[in-house]
Amino acid sequence: MKYFLFFLLLGLPQALSAHRPLEPLQIAREFVDTDGWPEMKEHLCCEAEQQAKNQTLGQQIPARLQRSCQLLQQGASTAVVAVELRDSVSRNDFYLHFAKENDTWKLQAIRSLSMTQLGSPMLKLLTAMPPAEVAQYNQKHPDANHDFTVGNLKLWIGADADIIDHFTHHQADFQKALRLVQARKYFPADTTADNEEAANTDPEIRPLLRKLYISRVTQQETDCNSCIKFIIGGRIDNTVGLLYQPKAAEVPKMNPDRLIVVRTISKGWYLYKTTSGNNRQ
Template identity: 25%
Template sequence: MRILSILLLLPLAAFADELRLVEQFFGQEGINNKREVYAGEMLEHYLDKPTLGESLPKGIDVSLRLLEKNLQREIYAVLLSKDGRSQDWYIYLVNDQNKWKISAVRNLALPGIFFMALQEIQSKSNRTKEEEYQYQNMLLTLQLDSELKEFLHKNIDSLNVIAVQAKTSQEKATESAKHLNLNFVGYESSSGIVDINIGGILDNSVGYLFVPTGAEVPKMSDDNYIYIESVTGNWYVYKTT
């Protein structure tokens, strides 16, 4: 495996143990002392399972960036790339008696039915307007974190209009969102947070959040918002499970 790319602005020494642990999990040699460095569901269900890195083909490029760090936990986004194809993963570490341990690993878990539907609609040479919308929506749902952030920057003016519309009419905001191949728009009156859902199936979804100044950004966790990252201004990109 190629050398792990560290895309951080903070001193590496402050993360030496954590980064080494993440590198081992995504490395092909795996982790020998799982019982000592696993916690939570990893300790309960994956002690006898190979690490993700052990199941990856050779030559995978692995890069990571820090999403959250405090005294209790750290969350990293991990990008796996090879031959022009990439996939985003998220790994969660907890501080257990001053020792960092892996507690969970996640990615956007879309069921097979999603990809079957995508393949079917992709094979059609003459798609209806609704089918073309569904096709573009599914493609957008599968975009990498970096591409989702780029899409937001590209369409920021339209998304700002949608966020304003959501305060008075979620139906009108959703209609506007569909012109960008997005799914639906939700509005939480108590916080003022606007949720522009891109797509997905059931709880496995992707989208953007507009979080007004003073409102609290939802917390990341391995059982709800598996990924939240600031993009620009009050805008965030998210994934759920």
């Protein structure tokens, strides 16, 4: 009898582990694995049930792509996991939003930056231009010349890792632009369109923004009027940029309906992306 109890106790931790609810990061890894996941439907809710009726995300994407998952946020009732897909020539990012139902985590929605389809053809056209055409382009577009447009497009359609790398290599200039905006008080509590226009046409700030491939600086765009946003680009409500907010408690929360990702880059600096209900991927 004592041997029976010994083996029973020995197997108890494994049994408890087998029935322990999965955490968001565990669900994400199963969901993007190439082999599929028989228990998938038990861990889906809301629109994710429609987005993955019969196959996981891992089964729907090419098997050659490497995939990695990173937990960005996990609270009492919501969580977000970033998924990077990559091969030798490309990198793409998705964001898995989770909600907790009856003490069980469920995948709620899958998000990525929408309306980027025109970016690649535009970039290909611009980078193929001979010098004479580049000169003509610069004459016609003095406010956004060839170099700026190419650099801006690369960031707009690029991977999160590319944007983070761009910020890291140019952090001193980002900090300089931020200091100028703050010192000149372009964004008071009651910011107006005139304030924003003045900031973006400032003779010292504007060249920095162009050098950094930033379309404009604003306090609009997210649900954080105390944040300063350096917008890279996008279409309609689907934008990508960098956000500055030194107080972590005031950084806006991620949600699948608007602010699909807020990703820490450096102290006070974040990468962010938005979407709208009518334009989701």
